[in-house]
Every structure is written in C-alpha cells, then in structure tokens.
Amino acid sequence: MASAQSDRDPPFLLCSEFLNFSAKDTALRWLVSANLQQEVYHHLAVYVPRILCLGPSGGSSREEQREEQREDLVSQMLLLAPLEWLLLGEEPASGLALLQENNQPSPLCGHVFKVGEPTYSCRECAADPTCVLCMKCFLESIHKEHRYRMTTSGGGGFCDCGDAEAWKKGPYCQKHKPTDTNRDTEEDPVSVLPADMVARGFSIFSILLKYAVDMLTWDQENQLPAGLEPPAREDTYYCMLFNDEVHTYEQVIYTLQKAVNCSQKEAVSFATTVDRDGRKSVRYGDFQFCDQAKSVIVRNTSRQSKPLRVEVMHSSVVAHQCFALRALSWLGQIIQYSDGLRRILCEVGLQKGPEGEYSSLVDKLMLNDSKMWKGARNIYHQLLMNSLLMDFKYKKVFAIQFAKNYRRLQTDFMEDDHERVVSVTSLSVQLFTVPTMARMLMVEENLMTTIIRTFVDHLRHRDLQGRFQFDRYTAQQAFKFGRVQSLIGDLKYVLISHPSEWSEQLRLKFLEGLDAFLELLKCMQGMDPVVRQVGQHIEMEPEWEAAFTLQMKLTHIISMIQEWCSTDERVLIEAYRKCLGALSQCHSGLPDGEQPISLSLAGHCVDTFRYQVSQDKVSIHLPVCRLLAGLHVLLSRTEVASRFPELLPLGDLSPPLLIELPLRCLVLCAQVHAGMWRRNGFSLINQIYYYHNVKCRVEMFDKDIVMLQAGASMMDPNHFLMILLSRFELFHIFSSTDSRKRYREVNKDVVQQNNTLIEEMLHLIIMVVCERYVSGVGQVEPFDEVRREIIHQLSIRPMAHSELVKALPENGNKETGLERVIDSVASFKKPGVTGRGLYELRPEWNKHFNLYFHHYSRADQSKAEEAQRKLRRQNREDTALPPPSPPPLCPLFGSLVNLLQCDVLLAVEGAVLQWAVEPSGGCWTESMLQRVLHLVGVALLEEQQQLECSSRELDVTFNYTCKITRPGEAPNTSGSVLALLESLQNAPHLEVHKDMITWILKMVANIKRMREQTSSTFTVNISQDQGPEETVRDKDKAERKRKAEMARLRREKIMAQMSEMQKHFINENKELFQQSLEELEASTSAAAAESSPPSSESTCVSQVCVGPRRVGGAEHRQLVTCILCQEEQEVRGQGRAMVLAAFIQRSTVLSKNRRHNLPDPERDDPVFMHPDLSLGIHTASCGHIMHATCWQRYFEAVQLKEQRRQQRLRGHTSYDVENGEFLCPLCECLSNTVIPLLPHTHSPDHRLDHPSLEAWLKTTNHQIAALHFAHRKLSNGVAEGAEPAVSDGFRVDFIPQNPFSSSIREMITTFGMSTYKVGLKVNPNEQDQRVPVLSWSTCAYTIQSIERLLMDEDKPLFGGLPCRQDDCLSALTRFSWACWTAAPPTTVQTHFMRLLAALLPDSEEENTPSILDIDMFHLLVYSVMSYSSVHCLDQSGQRAVDSSHLHLLHLVTVAHLVQILLTSTTEEVSMDQDSSGSEEEELTSRLYNTLRKHLGSVLPEVTSGWQLFRCLKVGFLPFLRAAALFFHYLNSTTPPADLLVAGPSQWEALCSFLNLPSNLLQLHHTQQTLLEPFIHRWCCHPAVRQKLQGGGGSIVSFPRESNRLIQLPEDYSVLINQASSFTCPRSGGDKSRAPTLCLVCGSMLCSQSYCCQTEVDGEDVGACTAHTFTCGAGLGLFLRVRESQVLFVAGKTKGCFYPPPYLDDYGETDQGLKRGNPLHLCVERYRKIERLWRQHGIAEVIGHAQEANQTLVAIDWQHL
Ligand SMILES: [Zn+2]
Ligand SMILES: [Zn+2]
Ligand SMILES: [Zn+2]
Ligand SMILES: [Zn+2]
Ligand SMILES: [Zn+2]
Ligand SMILES: [Zn+2]
Ligand SMILES: [Zn+2]
Secondary structure, three states, rough: OOHHHHHHHHHHHOOHHHHHHHHHHHHHHHHOOHHHHHHHHHHHHHHHHHHHOOOOOOOOHHHHHHHHHHHHHHHHHHHHHHHHHHHOOOOOHHHHHHHHHHHHOOOOOEEEEEEEEEEEEOOEEEEEEEOOOOOOHOEEEHHHHEEOOOOEOOOOOOOOOHHHHHHHOOOOOOOOOOOOOOOOOOHHHHHHHHHHHHHHHHHHHHHHHHHHHHOOOOOOOOOOOOOOOOOOOOEEEEEEEEEOOOOHOOOOHHHHHHOOOOOOHHHHHHHHHHHHHEEEEEEEEOOOHHHHHHHHHHHOOOOOOOOOOOEEEEHHHHHHHHHHHHHHHHHHOOOOOOOHHHHHHHHHHOOEEEEEEOOOOOHHHOOOOHHHHHHHHHHHHHHHOOOHHHHHHHHHHHHHHHHHHHHHHHHHHHHOOOOOOOOOHHHHHHHHHHHHHHHHHHHHHHHHHHHHHHHHOOOEOOOOOOOOOOOOOOOOHHHHHHHHHHHHOOOOOOOHOOOOOOOOOHHHHHHHHHHHHHHHHHHHHHOOOEEEOOOOOOOOOOHHHHHHHHHHHHHHHHHHHHHHHHHOOHHHHHHHHHHHHHHHHHHOOOOOOOOEEEEEOHHHHHHEOOOOOOOOEOOOOHHHHHHHHHHHHHHHHOHHHHHOOOOOHHHHHHHHHHHHHHHHHHHHHHHHHOOOOOHHHHHHHHHHHHHHHHHHHHHHHHHHHHHHHHHHHHHHHHHHHHHHHHHHOOOHHHHHHHHHHHHHHHHHHHHHHHHHHHHHHHHHHHHHHOOOEEOOOOOOHHHHHHHHHHHHHHHHOOOOOOHHHHHHHOOOOOOHHHOOOOHHHHEEEEOOOOOOOOOOOOOOHHHHOOOOOOOHHHHHHHHHHHHHHHHHOOOOOOOOOOOOOOOOOOOHHHHHHHHHHHHHHHHHHHHHHHHHHOOOOOOOHHHHHHHHHHHHHHHHHHHHHHHHOOOOOHHHHOOHHEEEEEEEEOOOOOOHHHHHHHHHHOOOOHHHHHHHHHHHHHHHHHHHHHHHHHHHOOOOOOOOOOOOOHHHHHHHHHHHHHHHHHHHHHHHHHHHHHHHHHHHHHHHOOOOOOOOOOHHOOOOOOOHHHHHHOHHHHHHHHOHHHHHOOOOOOOOOOEEEEOOOOEEOOOOOOOOOOEEEEEEEEEOOOOOOOOOOOOOOOOOOOOOOOOOOOEEEEEEEEEEEEEEHHHHHHHHHHHHHHHHHHHHHHOOOOOOHHHHEEOOOOOOOOEEEEEEOOOOOOOOOOOOOOOOOHHHHHHHHHHHHHHHHHHHHHHHHHOOOOOOOOOOOOOOOOOOOOOOHHHHEEEEEEEEHHHHHHHHOOOOOOOOOOHHEEEEEHHHHHHHHHHHHHHHHHOOEEEOHHHHHHHHHHHHHHHHHHHHHOOOOOHHHHHHHHHHHHHOOOOOOOOOOHHHHHHHHHHHHHEEEEEEHHHOOOOOOOHHHHHHHHHHHHHHHHHHHHHHHHHHHOOOOOOOOOOOOOHHHHHHHHHHHHHHHHHHHOHHHHHHHHHHHHHHHHHHHHHHHHHHHHHHHHOOOOOHHHHHHHOOOHHHHHHHHOOOOOHHHHHHHOOOOHHHHHHHHHHHHHHHHHHHOOOOOOOOOOOOOOOOOOOOOOOOOHHHHHHHEEEEEOOOEEEOOEEEEEEEOOOEEEEHHHHHHHEOOOOEEHHHHHHHHOOOOOOEEEEEEOOOOOEEOOOOOEEEEEEOEEEEOOOOOOOOOOOOOOEEEEHHHHHHHHHHHHOOHHHHHHHHHHHHHHHHHHHOOOHH
C-alpha cells in the first residue's frame, strides 16, 4: 500500500511533475467535485498512457522485471493512492489497518489454490470429492485423522473450510472456527461501516469497475472510450500476439523469428509469455512498422489452420488495458480488508445496467469471457472468487445470474479455443456443488433441464432415426465433442448429492429434467449398429470410441438419477412410467410387421420374432432399456411394486419385448466369442471389451442381465428358455432327435462355433439364475455386493489395493466401498524393499467362490479355477467346485428359480449329459458339461434351502430331485438325468468331473433323506451321514490321493532342486539385474575368503603388505576362463591378454564441494587431487573375463550391428557404441572399456638392505637432480652446470625392456585411453602427458569410494567385497602400477618429481600446491606408481622398490598427520583430563606445538593433547584403510585375520599390516631433526597461512564425512507444498510446471520447460540435465514432485524412472499421484536408492531399464 511519498526512490520517478504529485490533494479535489467519474477519467486519461507500456519490452527478463516494478510503483502512487485516500478519508495504511481491525471476517477460508498446491479431501466427511481443504486448514482439522485423499490442484478453486454444506462433519478447522458463537450470520456487514464510506465506496467501485470492464471488453484497437482519449496522441503502436490452442510452441517460435527478426531466445521468451498471459506485444513502433510484422505472422501461420491472432494496437489502448487489470487486482486487495466493502463491490457488480436484464458489469464480463485474453480472464475470475463467491448473499444472486447465462456461456465456450480452466464456465464447480444452491437453481432456473438441453443441442450429428452418429468425424467436431463433455460434469455436480427432502417444485423440475434426459438416451438407443460381415473383411474400422466415451461419461449420471428416484416413491413411479413410455417409442419399429415364428420343445410352444443376430442389425447401446432395468430393481428394492401395484403400468409390460434387445446384445457377445464376427475387425472387439469393462458394465452388461432376470421372472420359464435358444440360433440342436446326427455332418468350424455358443448360453442361464447380489434382485445389501466382488478378485490371486480398486466400479464420489469390507475378507501382507503390499483372501471365504461369477473374463475364470483347485489340493480336499449357496430372491424376482426345474432346461441338461456318455471327439466340450453340472448343483442347493426353511414339505414348490428321476422324454430316449449322472460317475474320460458328480449324487441322496424326514420334522446335515459303503470308498480314495500327493511332492522337490541349481548357476555366471547389488554383496568374494584363511603363519608372524618385509606376491598361477570361447588361460606378462569388462564414469559421489566448476578439459592439471575430491573417476566391473582378441571381435560385431540398425531405424540404443559402450556379453551389464589382467608382482628379495629414510632421501635427491639435468638437456639441447653425480648403476638414459607382450601392451593403452577420455572428456591422445595420471586417479578414487562404503555399512575391510568388486580392484591396481610402461619414461619421471616436490623441503619445482590442497591418498598412490619409472633406471640391483614404497608411505603419513592437525577444528572443551597423558597424546601435543611455532596464532591454542590425538586418530583412519586396500591389491598380500571381520577401528592390525608403528607419531618423533625442514616447508607455504586465516576457499577437514542423499520429509504433501511455492527462476515469479528436486544437493529445478533450458556443449538441455553437469558430473538423481517419481539421468541421452521411496498405507507407490492416498517416506527404499548412488550403480540401472523397456530409449531425457 502506498505510504508517504517522501521516502520514494527518486530514480524511479519520471519527472518532477510526478514528484510533486500529492495523492491526498487529488483525493480532496475529487471529493468536492460534482462529477467524480469525469474527474477520475480525466486523471486516468492524462496519466495512464504516460506511466504504463512505454515502448518496447523484451530484451532480458531482468530488464522487463525491473520495468514492471517501476510501473507498479508509479501506478500505485499516481493512480491508486488517490483512490485509496478518497475511499478511506485518511492515510491509506492506517485506514486499512483500522478497517481490518473492525472487520468480522466470514468463517470461509477461501484460500485460492496455486497450480500444484496440495489439496485434501476427506473421504468420510466431504459432501463430494470437489470439497477440498488447503494444507493449513487440513492440518488444523479433524479430517487429518480420517481417511483422506490428497491431490494437487490444477490451479483455481478454493479451500472449502468454513462452508458448512461442504462437510458432513467438522466444517471448520481450528483457525476458522467461529469464535463469536452469537454472531448473527444474517447481519449485513455493510452496516458496520461508516455511512459516508459506504457512499464513497459505491461511487468509487462503480467508476473503477465500469472502467475496467469497459477496457477489458474494448474491441477497438485504435480508439478509447469517451473521456479517456489522451490529451496528446502519438503514433506509437504495439504488435500484439494472442494465444491459441492450435499452434504449437515450435510454430510460434519459428514464425516470430521470421516476423520480428528476433533471436531464438527472445522468440522463446515471447512464446512463453503468450502461453502464460494469453498475449504479448512482439513489436513496438509506428503503425506501419507493426502492421508489417502482423502480416508476416498471419501469412506464415495461415497455411494449415486459421492464422495466429495478431493485432496492431495503439499504445494508449494497451496502457489502459494494463491499468484495468491493475485496478481489478486493487479491488480484490481492498475488499480483503472488509467484508462490508466486499459486499458493496458485489452489489456494484451485480447491479442491473441501463439495458435491463443481463446488463450488470458481471454479466458483461461473463458474456465477453471468450473474447478476452488469458491474463485478463485470470484476473477477473480471481476477483469473482474473492468477492461474489465469498459472500453468502451474493453467491446466490451470482449463481442465478450464472444459470441464466448458462446456455450462452457454454455456447461461447464451444467456439473458444482456450482450455476450460481459463473459461468462466469452470466456475460451475463452485456454484453447482453446493447442494442447496444446486437445488435452488434446479427449482428456480430449471438448471437440470437447461444443462441437458444445451448438451443435446450441441451434438447435432444424427442419423435418419434421430440417433447420434459419430462416424465421419472431423477434428473440429472431435474438439467440440470434447468440450461438450464438460456439460456432463456440470450435470454431475448438480446431481451428486440426492435430496433428503422433496418439494413439489423439485419433483416437477426433476421429472422435467428426466424427460430431457430420456430424450438424450433415446438418441443413444441403438446407435452405432453393427451387421455381421460375411465373405470379406470390413474395409474401414467404424468409429466406436465417441459413443463409448459418451456412455462412460453418462454412467455416473444414470446411476445418480436412479439414486434420486429411489428416495421418493412418487418420483420413482412417475420416472418408471416415463421410462417405459420412452422404451415403447424405441420399440415401435421392432416387430416390423413380419410373421412371428412358432417354436415348440418339450411339450411347450411360444411365438417369437423372426430375427437373427448373425444376419440383422444389432446395437450395443441400449441406455433406455437399461435405465428401465435399473428402475425396475428399485421398484423391487423399495417395495413400491408390492405396495402400490395399482399405480404402476405393469400391465403394459410385454416381457418378451423387454428382454429382446438386451438378449440380442448378449448373443452378439457370445457370437463374437465363438469367432463368428471375425471379419468385423477390432472396433467390435473393443466395444465388447468396454461393454464388460468396469468403467461401463454397471450401466451396460449388469443391467442387461437384470433385464433378462426381470423378463424371465414375468414369463413362463420354458418360453423364456425357448426364446433364448432361438436367439442363440441353437434351437434346432435341441429340438429334434436326429439333431446330433445332422450336427455331426456339417463342417468342423460350425461344430466348434455351436459348441462355444452352447457354453455361452449355459453360462448366461447360470448368470440369470445365480446373480442375485444386486439389492432388489436378491435380498442383499450393497455391502454384500462389494464384498462378493472382492472375494472373487482375490480368488484369482492375492492383489494390491490399487488393483482391487481398479477392478471395482467407482461411484460418482470416486468411492468403491472397498475399505468397508476388505478387512473382513482379507488379510494384508506388507511389502519388502521392493514390490507392494498384498491382500490375501481369508480361507473361510473360499466357500463363497463361484466359478461362473459374472464379472470374470474367460482368462480370469480359468486362472481362478486353477488357483482354487490348487488350494483344495493343498488342503487335501476333493477338487469339486460346487456353486455357493445363493442368497434368497426378492419377491418380484422370486419366480426366477423355476427356470432351474423347467422342462426345457431339463431337456437341455439331459441332452448334454447324454452326449457326454461317449468321449467327446469334438461333439461336446468339457466346459459344456461343467456348466450343466453347475446348473444341476444350483438347483439342488435351491431345493435344499427351501426344504430347510419350510416347516412342512407341502410348502416346497421346488421339486428338482423328483423331476430328474423321471426318465427322459423325447427327444432324449435315454434314462433320467439322475441315471445319466450315475452312469457318468465312473466314466474314465470324465475323471476331472468325478468329484463334482460325486458331490451332486451326495446332495441328491441327502435331499431325498430330508424329504423323507421332513414329515417327522427332522433335518439332517449332509456331512453327518455317510453310509459304511461310502466310508470304505472314501478311504480308498483318500489312500489314492495320499499316494498321488506324495508323488507330487517328490516331483516338486526335484523341480525345486533343479531350479535352485539353476539359480546358483545364474548367480555365478550371470548376475542379472534383478539380483540387485545387495544380493551380490551377500555372495562375498569367494576368492578373498579362499586365499585368506587365518593361516598359522599369519597369526605368529605378522602379515605385512608393504616394504622390504612384505609377504607374498602370490606365487600361484592365475587361471581364468574366457566367457566367450570358454578356453582356460593363464595370466602371464608375456601371454595372451585377458581383459575384464569395465565401466568408467566421472563421479562426484565423494565431492565435498558441489559448487566447483567443471575443469577445462584442455588445461586441467590432474597431478594433484584436491582434498575436496570434487570430481573423480570411478571404475566398476561385472567381473567377466575375456580374451582381448575375443572381446575385440565381439565389440566389432556390436559396432557393425549398430551401424546396420541405425540405417534401418534411427534413434538411440541403451548404449552408445560411438563412445565405446557395449553390454557385457554374459550379463548385459553396461560397459565402456576393458581392464587388462596382469600377473602378480614378485616377492621381494629379502637379502637386500633396507636403507634408512635419510639415506633413501639422499639417493633419491641425487637421482632426481640427475633426471632434471637430463630432461633439461633433452628439451634444450644443452644444460648448464655440471652433471650431478649419482650412485652406481643409475643410468638416466637406460631404456628398460617392456615386461609385457604386445597384446597386453595394447590393452594397457586401451584402458589408459578410456580413463583419459572419460576422465577429462576429451578426444583420445596417446601423447598427452596426463594419460598415466588419470589411470592412477581412477585406481585411487575407486579404492577411496569403496573404503567409504565398507566403513559406512560396517563391513570388514577385507573379504566383505563381492567377487566382481574384488576382481575389479585387483585388476585396476595392478594395471595402474603397470601403466607407466605404456607412457614415455620422461613423462612419468617428471610426474614423480613433481609429486615428491610437494613433500620435499627444497626442490626445483615451482607452483607446487600446499599440503592443504592435496589429497594424501592420491599422492601416495601416484608417487608409488610413478616411482617405478625412476627405479627402473637403477641397474645396480642393490635397491629394492619395496623400501622406496615404505619410505613414501612414511613420508605421506607424516604429511597427512600434519594436514589433519592443521585443519582440525577442535574446540577447547574442559573435560576431565588425565594429567598424565599417554605417550601418543604427549607426542601429538608436541607436534602441534611445533606447527604453532611456524604458524603462530593462526592455529588456535589447544591444551588438550587427548582431544588432539582423538581427532588425529579419527581423521587418519580412512587413509590407513585405503592404503591397506591399495597395498593389498598391489602386492597380493593376504590380509591378517583381524581385518577379515568387521569391528571397531582395528587400528593396531592396520598399522602392523602397513608396516607402521601403531603410534604413528613415532614416525615424526624418531626422525625429528630430519623432518624439521619438511615441516617448516609445509607450514610456511603461503597458501597455508592464507587458508587458515579464512581466505582461498574453504578448508576440508578430516575425516571427510560421507555424502548422503538429502533428507526427505516423512509426509509427501510437505514436498508438494514446497514445490507449489517454487517459482521458475527464469521467468519472473511464474509457477514451475514440473518442479524437480535434486536428491544429491537438494536444489529445486524447473524441469521439462522451455523457460529453463540452457545450452550445454552446443545443445539445449532442460534444467535437470544442465544441473547434472554441475552437481553430478553428468549423472543425476531427482524426484519429480508432481509425479512422485524418481528420475535417473546419465549424460544427455540416457535416463529412466525409478519407483519413489514414498508408499501409501497399502504398501504401494503412486507414480503420477493418481490415486491420492496419503504417502509416507519408506526409509529402507530411500536407503536403497542412496546405496545405488554411492555404489555408482545408477548408470547400470539405467542401462538395464532401457534394455528391458525400449520405449525409455526414445524419451528425450535431455529436455527434462
Ligand atoms: Zn483453507
Ligand atoms: Zn480453515
Ligand atoms: Zn473427515
Ligand atoms: Zn576367448
Ligand atoms: Zn558381465
Ligand atoms: Zn523455468
Ligand atoms: Zn544437485
């Protein structure tokens, strides 16, 4: 808000006139003026064009931002401040504060959601799923303890906290709970305001709102409304580009570059703004200049579609439009202070204008909505939300106005090419979802009818019968069809909660709406009819999706309408009448005047239509029939049918007519199954699929079954079945005696077809009789229905929560009812680190399993059958799967059971059983028989139930057992059904059905007994009565079964053993991806374990791995096998080269400094590694060994294949052959090079002397001097001074013999080049001096990173590594020792001299870094490796290389001790100190004081030697461990037993293994005088003092803490919230679309968006890829927050998604955040990702993922 102008920054002001402007004076002047509007307009006319939109904008976004800030400031001062003064009558800041203080805010939260912000809905208390809370309110509400759903907002919409209608319980959060309980909600907030302010408010608001509305709806580019014409008009114009949804980003960018001559970058920025704000000026200048640009743009974009909208607008018009937006925002802000002012604004906005109805300012805005640009719409929508929707009184008035305009707004929206979120029509959700409001609008504005009529009017494509016709559909129509669907959404809002009370008016309007709805359904009834194609295949797949989309969208509406009807008897009766009327209209054309045909079978006759599905038209769309079916069930459920039969038009029903169309549809499905419709293509298959699919079936398939049930219950069952037979075109098969014969004669295809049809028909009969789990058909509750679905899903297999949800239909509230029942039928099994939680059916529910469950697909059915039989076998039960006992039917459907015992069905059963007497031979099928047995079973159960329920036999009308004992009538000449069953029981070809037949016969016997006993009112349980005969039989059977079971178990055991062996083989030979790294680690290095038994030798004689006393160089031969040719080969220096597949990558895993810029590859000097380890080179291997030649042949083949592939289809593979990548031929592990295997080093010659450090230094100094001299001579031709003397045998010009065969030499070069290439990102250059350094570097870095891993995971230093890592390290270390042989000797010698110079007190080298800038382990490795090049010149045979290694180790150790002491950050703590410190503490203090002597006060004074020593020991340990690993692999020394187990520090063992005194300080102490100059040199390096004083970069202290991935919050919504407030760093406060979190450093990035693309190596890449180059050296781990997905990227072309570490309560991840269950961090899974990263396994995971899923390869990862 504006304050006094004195403290304004003068540079912002345009001129002195502005400086002298006084808002207060202006306001005073206005106050007394006669015509306020004129005054204000005049003021705006003068100032607006001078303040806003001055000249070209563009250039950098920074500039633009500053310009915007300036405009904001000045328009606040000059334009808005006077209005504030005028309104408040005092200084605005204090006035507003006072206003707010006196305000009594409404309890509505009203927080408007940003894009991506989390919203919460309570699944228990929300009135509907659109009722949501903001995060703040949610956390303060009772719902956080309930079952809630979390989603991310798409922007717009507001928090419903405080809206009593939105919540069944707990409408207020703690914060919004009304404090003042007595407050009269009806009190008018305006009355609280002073009267004069009210008056001023009215006039100011009307002037300003009118001004804004006029300007925003202004459609002239060159003129302004009256009173706003500027005093001086200039020739300045803007070329304004508008947004549309037709042109792509690329098209716009391309066009702009052409039209206005801008760079690609500017064009991108223009396009981004146009997309965001809806318009953007792309050029500024005189009219002609702008017009020219316009014509270019129009010309360039008009080719394929309508051109981009461009207008040349006068600058003053643009300025006023900009100010109009500011004015609206200002109004929105002002009314936040006072509910009274808000109400005044509402009143102003809704006041009728002079033109009468529809002329208020708000009307004007709404009606012009589709003409406005996006930015303007957003701002005024926001204002509507802040004002009208927040005021209870005016919300209603506005809702009425909205409903009145509804039709026109929707029509405008159809033509509008903007998305719905920016259309005013999207406000419907705010208005229609309030139940009272929806009801009021229905009654007063006839909203339901209006919506439906508008909808129907917009779908104009009809066929001759007036049905919708969607074929020949253009893109334009498809677009419109997409839009029209939003109307269904509105209808859903209106109907989502059914009324608890009905008024007469509501009944009337609802039924009127129903009429309109029936009209709509009539247009759908019979649409997209199909005719069976015979002869040739259809030419073009007909359109079917549109019709099904419509059906799917309407499904909930249809269900809701039924729900409404069920709440009022009168409405239900009337609706039933109307629906029946509509159906008979649809049926009017049915009989077609043709002669009916007469059918007769088993002594019954019936007439039916002459119609065949296989020849005539048939349609899947029958919504009118199905609605009637639904209402019929309601009549039964509510018992309306029995209570008011006289009110119902039941007499008008013709059952055969009712069932006709649904039956045709079901027969169509059967025929499709039978393969009769193959020539009709996929379109029909898809329709059948959706007909049964969970999204549609409730109002399609399910209702068809209900309709058949309804029809059958009203008909003679024999007639029903005869019609059924006739529609299935099977009548002839069952109607005559010789049918079988004829049947056998026709061709095989027809036989098979008919077999399938018979199966389908029997299945349909089963469903009609048994599907009673619909409340109203059977006596069940909706609860039972859901439970039955779940039981049958879980009978297939255990399932995850989300799978179950997917298998169940959702209601309009997106609920399935799953949660209410799941725990009663299933037990939950938690997931491990992978996989998801599963629900398993409790065994007691198995008996409810019905093999013919109507929602099973054929595949489901066979899976379930198999699972159930297996279960029964496991429980040692028989394998019969008898039907479960069905629930009783409702009275209206009661006569359905008679189907089971009617003559026709018995005839059908008898026929099938008769066929089954002979082995099939294709004439009948097992499925057929199985279905018949099932039907018999159902009938028996029915009879049993009736017997149990009735007290006297006389009541039982059901008499199946009696009927099946009667001998068969014609056409079945054989015995009774029962006799047939008895004879089939022992038929050898029916072994599978034996158990079921036995079950049936037992039932029959049982029922007979019951019938006999009921006379004496005595019922017997089945299981109790087993005759003695039966027991013997059963015993026999049990014995047989037991034997079979034993045999099976034996078989299983053998199979298990075999698979175990197989697994073992795989483990050893093929480390598949699925066996993740953890498993690999479990199978620890066999080699290490074998070669290192704690031998007796090692226990008494201490093992030493370095120095002249070192043990070992294993003398045993190394035999390896090539995985390609399977030949065995010994590793020898002069032998054939053997190589190990390996993968080298740059790594920042150990980095202590992520802000480090990547080094310049050309000038980087890698000789000294900085202790921050900011960039290393890591090498890993899968451990697979090949002959070098075999590998080369393999790699060439890969290259060739890749070339051929690239010619055929472009695109990438998972590996980049050009960069040397390939997949290991055995395990497909990503590799990019090979490491040569080299022989062990020889054991040292123990006879040689070990010179003292002093002597060694002296010799070495001499040698170095000689080398320097020689090198100088070599490079300059001459060298001044005398040639330094050297010891005997040392010859600087000696050229040693290369110890390796040419093939090994070649491989050494190959690997050296790979590390060089990858490490520096340069092209190969064998001459480069840095080549050997990089080889050493990867050795040192890999050892360091593995040391850290072992440490952090508490694994032993030795013997704990997986084989492949052990082999890799061993090969790597020996290679890097040998790599000097491949480089020019002088190069390596120079490196050695430089390295040593960093430690030596006096050296000729310049620019050596201080010891604070060197990683000592790297220094140790490099100097040991490079020393070989110096040592080889010594031909005396007197000096052992091992002595030198030991001295180097000692020197580096002392340097590292000093380094640690210098950087230790001990703070003086007063602990109880042992006055007599140990020797170590004493020596530490002494060394420290020596350092202080050199550096003085730069080092803090530390008196506690104990503390210093502790620091030293902890800081030094990693070095010690890494050095032990290094010398172990270099010299192949067996480690001591102590180091093979994990345990506390193991200091002593390490020191002794490394030939060091366990008190390391002794190294210094015993050589104090010798080392004094060293220490002096180290401390007095200028960089040391500078660093310690805080300059020259941060200090790395020791031990370096291991890097971990960032901490993630436990609750995922915290992350979402964080991300929603994250704005794109490049486009001035815009919300980022894909906020993405770097898991390594915690940066939030704006991913997958043009705005944040940067150029890396000449290519535009997205923010994530760009970030990886600074943060992870090309490799990155991210969390895509909106998607809840982990993203791995490596380089520019590789990446994959990985499951996030967040799980819901059901143990499932929610990738894409689609389900909305609350998500919580799973620590184990996060650790797993972290371990992958720390083990450098990410690239490998990506490689495997891309191999497994080729679509991943095609993604442009670099754009993320
Ligand atoms: Zn809220
Ligand atoms: Zn609240
Ligand atoms: Zn709740
Ligand atoms: Zn080979
Ligand atoms: Zn491999
Ligand atoms: Zn961005
Ligand atoms: Zn990062």
